[in-house]
Amino acid sequence: MVELMVKRLLLLILIASIWTAAGCARRQPPVAGPAAPPPGPPPAAAPAPPPRPAERVEEALPVPAEPLAEDEIARRTLDELNRDSPFKPVFFGLDSAELDEAGRSIVTANAGLLKKYPAWVITIEGHCDERGTAEYNLALGERRAAAVRTYLVSLGLAPDRIRIVSYGKEFPFDPGHTDAAWAKNRRAHFVITSK
Amino acid sequence: MHWALGLVGAVAGAVVLAAGPAPQEPAPTPPPQQPSEIAVVISGDPGTPPRYAVPDFVAMNPEAAEIAKSIAQVLWNDLAYEREFYMIPRDTYATVPAARTADQIAFPAWSELGADAVAFGSVQRTGATVRIEFRLFNVRTRQSVFSKEYTGTDANPRLYAHTIADEIHQQQRALRGVARTKLTFSSDRNRERIVGGVQDRDVKEIYISDYDGANVRRITTNRQLNLTPVWSPDARAIAYTSYRRGYPDLFVALIYQGVQQEPTKGGTQNWLPMFSPDGTRIVFTSSRDGNPELYIVNRDGSGLRRVTNHPAIDTTPTWSPTGTQIAFTSDRAGQPQIYIVGADGLNLRRLTTAESYADRPTWSPAPFNEIAFAARTGPGYDIKVYDLAGGVTRQITFGEGSNESPAYAPNGRHLAFTSTRSGRTQVFTIGRDGRGARQVTRDGSNYTPAWSN
Numbered sequence: 001m002v003e004l005m006v007k008r009l010l011l012l013i014l015i016a017s018i019w020t021a022a023g024c025a026r027r028q029p030p031v032a033g034p035a036a037p038p039p040g041p042p043p044a045a046a047p048a049p050p051p052r053p054a055e056r057v058e059e060a061l062p063v064p065a066e067p068l069a070e071d072e073i074a075r076r077t078l079d080e081l082n083r084d085s086p087f088k089p090v091f092f093g094l095d096s097a098e099l100d101e102a103g104r105s106i107v108t109a110n111a112g113l114l115k116k117y118p119a120w121v122i123t124i125e126g127h128c129d130e131r132g133t134a135e136y137n138l139a140l141g142e143r144r145a146a147a148v149r150t151y152l153v154s155l156g157l158a159p160d161r162i163r164i165v166s167y168g169k170e171f172p173f174d175p176g177h178t179d180a181a182w183a184k185n186r187r188a189h190f191v192i193t194s195k
Numbered sequence: 196m197h198w199a200l201g202l203v204g205a206v207a208g209a210v211v212l213a214a215g216p217a218p219q220e221p222a223p224t225p226p227p228q229q230p231s232e233i234a235v236v237i238s239g240d241p242g243t244p245p246r247y248a249v250p251d252f253v254a255m256n257p258e259a260a261e262i263a264k265s266i267a268q269v270l271w272n273d274l275a276y277e278r279e280f281y282m283i284p285r286d287t288y289a290t291v292p293a294a295r296t297a298d299q300i301a302f303p304a305w306s307e308l309g310a311d312a313v314a315f316g317s318v319q320r321t322g323a324t325v326r327i328e329f330r331l332f333n334v335r336t337r338q339s340v341f342s343k344e345y346t347g348t349d350a351n352p353r354l355y356a357h358t359i360a361d362e363i364h365q366q367q368r369a370l371r372g373v374a375r376t377k378l379t380f381s382s383d384r385n386r387e388r389i390v391g392g393v394q395d396r397d398v399k400e401i402y403i404s405d406y407d408g409a410n411v412r413r414i415t416t417n418r419q420l421n422l423t424p425v426w427s428p429d430a431r432a433i434a435y436t437s438y439r440r441g442y443p444d445l446f447v448a449l450i451y452q453g454v455q456q457e458p459t460k461g462g463t464q465n466w467l468p469m470f471s472p473d474g475t476r477i478v479f480t481s482s483r484d485g486n487p488e489l490y491i492v493n494r495d496g497s498g499l500r501r502v503t504n505h506p507a508i509d510t511t512p513t514w515s516p517t518g519t520q521i522a523f524t525s526d527r528a529g530q531p532q533i534y535i536v537g538a539d540g541l542n543l544r545r546l547t548t549a550e551s552y553a554d555r556p557t558w559s560p561a562p563f564n565e566i567a568f569a570a571r572t573g574p575g576y577d578i579k580v581y582d583l584a585g586g587v588t589r590q591i592t593f594g595e596g597s598n599e600s601p602a603y604a605p606n607g608r609h610l611a612f613t614s615t616r617s618g619r620t621q622v623f624t625i626g627r628d629g630r631g632a633r634q635v636t637r638d639g640s641n642y643t644p645a646w647s648n
Contacts, residue, residue, distance in 0.1 A: 054326060054344035057358050059351065062403065062412050063453030095530065133554040133569050133576060133599050134642060135423070136524055136531045138443070138466050139480060139487040139510040165442045165464070170420055171396050
């Protein structure tokens with residue numbers, strides 16, 4: 001009850017502040033106000049400039065558009081499951097989205113687990129190491145996740161149980177800058193999204 | 196908007212100055228030399244740039260002291276940035292008596308210091324209202340060549356210096372300065388972690404700052420992954436990639452209205468938006484048809500159209516300044532390379548042939564006709580520029596850290612990019628000739644900059 005009231009109060013304050021900010025912005029004149037005489041006597045060394053309106057210098061302030069994200073308490077048990085995942089990650093070669101033999105055997109093992117728990121829906125995250133560019137890696141991670149999904153489907157899993165997402169090089173598993181760290185970061189990571 | 200305001204102001208300044216002893220051409224072209232005319236454009240010794248001095252502004256009352264001191268340094272920095280003038284270091288002005296009014300300016304002392312031009316500014320502060328009087332003097336003729344008053348609030352005093360700098364560049368050099376432009380970038384500086392993730396993952400939010408890194412403001416507050424922001428041509432909206440729904444999708448923030456738009460809403464994965472030069476369309480990468488391809492959509496979400504169609508990756512699009520062509524990255528030849536295709540999907544051609552890996556093409560504004568990109572040059576990347584007229588590539592950075600994500604300034608004379616040269620990934624700017632690198636961000640790690648008009 002108290003929490004609800006606090007929430008409503010905060011919402012009111014937010015609306016009021018947005019309304020006030022919008023109102024102020026509207027009330028501002030577009031350019032200069034009326035001309036004002038320059039302070040002090042005109043300097044002698046230079047030709048006296050005729051009086052001119054002072055130019056108004058101003059800028060608007062950005063207003064955040066979104067409310068804060070709400071807590072995702074409902075997913076906590078899944079989080080616990082995912083933090084100690086029964087799925088093994090699949091690793092890739094440099095600049096590559098191809099599953100090698102080791103990769104295929106990991107996907108096969110993960111497929112067995114998915115068949116054992118038919119209610120589970122998963123998201124396969126594609127990740128890259130820092131040796132690719134930020135932009136291209138977003139697509140490469142997608143290709144990695146898609147390669148895993150394609151193989152899972154070929155093993156008989158329903159495509160609608162498998163979502164994919166790429167995080168490029170945004171979330172390295174190992175923040176190091178060594179071959180060993182990079183090898184760990186070029187991965188497809190299995191996340192259970194519902195069960 | 197500020198730019199338009201500044202242009203009008205600069206022209207007005209020139210016109211009023213021309214109302215002096217004799218009629219005159221508009222700045223900056225020097226008029227034919229006639230004895231009765233005042234030269235508006237200040238020149239240096241033959242073959243050298245004019246030498247400028249910017250002493251502290253005069254505080255007309257004690258409340259103005261702080262602003263008077265700080266904005267002179269900002270103006271000095273702004274004028275130094277375009278490298279059109281030789282800026283005399285401000286710590287060498289001690290020999291010159293300070294002037295309280297313009298008629299006290301010690302021209303012989305400035306002349307002795309080698310100054311061709313000297314700035315004189317005064318600041319008055321009444322409550323939250325600031326009034327600034329500014330003049331630029333030709334030291335040789337002792338004539339004022341630029342004179343203007345400004346007023347506004349004390350919310351961001353740097354903006355007065357930026358405005359003056361842009362107007363001086365316009366009047367003296369017919370140059371569109373960038374002092375009032377802004378950067379946008381993605382940053383983990385708020386050090387928050389994504390809630391409910393499978394591992395500890397940093398939040399990245401979208402921020403804006405002035406071109407020099409000052410005046411940082413946060414644009415997004417969703418505590419998820421937000422990447423690759425770009426400005427609309429009117430600099431009032433930012434399009435970006437956000438994972439707030441668990442997958443990448445495009446969002447457009449109208450940053451001065453607090454309004455958000457979703458031009459590609461509907462469950463498909465979309466990323467790397469780029470506004471068309473007229474601001475009506477967005478080109479982006481999407482895997483909606485099963486593979487990363489380029490698409491164009493109207494800003495209101497209508498008129499979706501596919502541009503590329505190839506089983507390889509097509510991504511990272513950028514528009515040509517005319518909006519008729521798109522440069523992008525494709526790995527259809529094996530490794531990522533830069534290609535150009537018509538906005539209608541026709542006339543594909545490969546641009547980079549000598550690189551092992553190239554990404555993030557960004558097309559320069561006119562009058563330059565070049566495409567900057569990040570090229571693998573060893574363990575990391577460097578910024579290179581492909582000249583479309585000559586077909587030659589030049590290198591901008593040379594292995595100081597890894598350098599990625601180039602973005603042109605609206606006047607084409609500078610590039611923003613990210614570099615690891617100082618440790619974590621930070622935004623830098625650099626001249627298109629590779630000179631004058633400046634670190635813009637220092638807080639947290641900062642990524643994928645874009646430069647406003």
